[in-house]
Amino acid sequence: MEVQLYIYDLSQPSLKQSNAIQGLARQFSRTLTGIHIDAIYHTAVVFNNVEYFFGQGIHKKVPGSTHHGRPMKVVSLGKTDLPLDVVHEYIESLEQIYTPESYDLFLHNCNNFTQDLAMFLVGKSIPDEIRSLPETFLNTPIGQMLRSQIDESMRTMTQAPDAVAGQNASCTQPAGQKSSNAVHKDIQTSSIARGPTHKFATPTIINAQPPTDNPGHVHNITTLSELDSLLSSTSHSCAVVFFTSATCPPCKIVYPTYDDLASEAGTLSGAKLIKIDISACPSAHAVAQRYSIRATPTFITFLRGQKQDEWAGANPAQLRGNVQLLLQMAKPPQHQHSKLRLPTFQRVIETPILYTKTPPLEKLLAKLDKAFSDDKSVQGLVSYIKTRDAKGMTEAALPDLHAFSDHIASQFTSLPGENLFAAIDLVRVATVDPRVASFLTAEHEHRTLSTLFNTVQISQGDFANAPYNIQSVTLQLACNLFSSNIFQEQIFDLRSSSSSSSTSNLKEKIEVIAAQCLLSQHLNSRSMAAALIYNLASWTHNARIYAHNFPPLSIEAPAQEGGAVSDDLAAALLESTSSLATLSPPASPTPSGGGNLKDTLHALLLTLGVLLYSAPAEDMLWDLGPAMELKDVLKELGKREDCKGEKLLKEVGEELLGKGGF
Structure with missing residues (x-):
């Protein structure tokens, strides 16, 4: 995939005019500043038929369609073999750095962005004369004097709405995630240098936020194959089939209620609200014959693939009550750990x-x-x-x-x-x-x-x-x-x-x-190893929590366990925790990396709790924990002076291992 650098001159009298017109910077720079400035550069990176640049945030446009007009020069930077999804992820990470508020004409501008992106894509810098221009200008007396005025005046061109006008380019990017706090205690105590x-x-x-729910809609169908397909998709959820007719005035009374219920059910519930007009065509009438429908409106509900209920009549209150009850029944059962006192892990x-x-x-x-x-x-x-x-x-x-x-x-x-x-x-x-x-x-x-x-x-x-x-x-x-x-x-x-x-x-x-x-003689190394496993286990932990609220097939299914740590690593974590009881308190002063036993215990228990919380019955940890007598080990550690007050001994030892096993 070819990567190009589009170079524009912001000092052109009109950005839409021919590049043959000499820019104002080139004409007047020596008179005003005492040095020659060829152009006031604006740059963008173009690849995969998309032009990326920084102004009012990061923008993606069809090349050449922006307010900047035609580039004064196009430079080939080379080719990149990076997958598009990787590049889009990288650009997304830059959005946290290249925000509208962070724009500065001299210190943080479009050319800084193109430099970062070019280095990532092809390992090449943009031309030195472009990168060094702000410093060159600021080194002149008039540059320092007029810096704020020039920055402010140029913002009307680089950040105004018309500055990014143009045809938006189509590209798929993963949605960013936002967060405000963490669930872990600070166990980053092991940096070797202050x-x-x-x-x-x-x-x-990346899955710190739950999947986005969108309003659901009524599925209007007329054939048995359509109905069978929709019912098959609700094997983990529920469905409502509404048999109506164009000649049925009472049916119209419940149309608004039915539409509202479909919207409220959302897409993540997996529920399907289906409407069949049996008078529409012979195939729709055949659907009614399958279920022996004798009058309209008639409603039939299904729960996890099995027929649940059937009733007739245009009663909006009855319809709402029955469908809302069905949606509640279709929710997945809560994991038994949700009933335990585990504030550290229930988030x-x-x-x-x-x-x-x-x-x-x-x-x-x-x-x-x-x-x-x-x-x-x-x-x-x-x-x-x-x-x-x-x-x-x-x-x-x-x-x-x-x-x-x-x-x-x-x-x-x-x-x-x-x-x-x-x-x-x-x-x-x-x-x-x-x-x-x-x-x-x-x-x-x-x-x-x-x-x-x-x-x-x-x-x-x-x-x-x-x-x-x-x-x-x-x-x-x-x-x-x-x-x-x-x-x-x-x-x-x-x-x-x-x-x-x-x-x-x-x-x-x-x-x-x-x-x-995890088996190092250095306690701090064990703490940091636990921190690494905590990071590795985070995606699976989050997916399991979301699975309590949504049917498994409505989100990235935790059953795939894409982010789960290996059994060998989980076993090593148990062994590291169990072996703490055999360690003597470190000498005072502690040797390099000696660490603190209580802090190390906290780090290990935090990570162990993340692995255990909502873990399925077949998880190896439920067998290995009792075999290693981990519950008794934690009880003994709790009696030690150097471990007293560690709250996770109760959450992991008494709650998870004591009441949460299968």
Whole structure:
């Protein structure tokens, strides 16, 4: 798929005029500022017959149809092999950064957006003269003097409604999710380096919001095949069949009520309200004969595929009462855990656990080989992190991530073993930005992530005994990948076009890292491993909660368990929890990574509760928990001075394991 850069000159007297007309910037810039400015650039990225640009938010138009008219120049940036759904997910993540309010002509404009998108698609920067123009202008005396006036005046062109006028391009994008709070206690206590924590846009679990319900409608049919098809689709819900006739005046009395009930039932209920005019045609009359209909109006209801009730007569109150009762009966039964006292788990997981602290970067670079850290791509990444932490993402343009990936691929394995953690931590800090995490996720064969994860020798099974700094930064990096919706889509395996063998391998590596660190001698490593499993289990937990309210077939069915963690990983979590009872309280002062037993217990129980809540009877945990005498282990832990007051001992030990088993 070819990617093009459309370049416009905002200083043209009329954007619709020929490019042969010399722009005002070119004519008067030297007189006014003392330097030559060729144009006031506006840029857009075009691919798949869609023009993307930033103004009043991110816009998608048919190329060349906007108020900006014809571009003064079109530059081919190359080709991208990224799937469209991955690209759309990435653009969606940029919407949190490129908001209408964040627009600044000099610091955060259309060219910053095209730079980010171009780097992601093809790994190429837009021309330097375009990127550097704001700085060039601001370095002049008149630039500083007139900055605010020029910014304000140009907004009428870049953000006014007519500035984005044009034909909207058709493209499918996944709906974004919004959230306001999290269900987890802060268990991010294990960052190995102290430093500033910048407030980033809060990422969400991609199913943090329930599926959107839309008003239902009455299905007007005339044939047996249509009726059979609709009834078959309600095997997990209900249906109402209304037999009417054009010559039946009483029928018209209940038409408005029936229409209202169909709308109120919505689409997520799976209910079908069907109307058959038996006088319309012979096929409709045949439907009436099947059910021996002798008068109209007659209503027949079905519950989960079986006939439930039948009555006749035009009584709106009776109709409303009977249909509302049917809809209540069709709702799926509540899971027995909904009746337990489990406030921590009886809610949706809205945000993943991330590790956002930035260590002192100069100290981090000092731990790396000088030849490695002096590379231009590494210095560019460090400069980006500093700008991001100081000024926010809106003023931090992405560095050359492709060059950094090349550097990691060629040089990382040659670093001394004691320096590996510093390079991984640098990537960990960068992936707090969903743009960076999305880039790493979309890389072919996950090149950078595979290099980092393969080098820590997890395949030999000795990662549980690896140095604490290696364990911690690797786990934190894996957690931070959840800042990207692209990563979540792939790791939860929700889209076949985004799924691949490399994705399966990546998920397997992440699970192996978590499983081995669950048995680490470092308590903080166990806490972070639990945090990673918590993120991995979040999608399934949310789907199970929604399944309490909607028939399984009306949402992405939890039975698919696309986001469920493996049995081996769940078993390792149980083993890690059980083995806590055999550990002695850590020495004081605690060694690096020694951690706090109570905090580690909290992290493990939080994740275990997420796995257990609403888990089906056949889930392996219900058999393995009693076999490992986990309930008794938790009871003994509750008696220890260093674990007293941990509320999840009651929720998981007494409620879930004591009353919630099958």
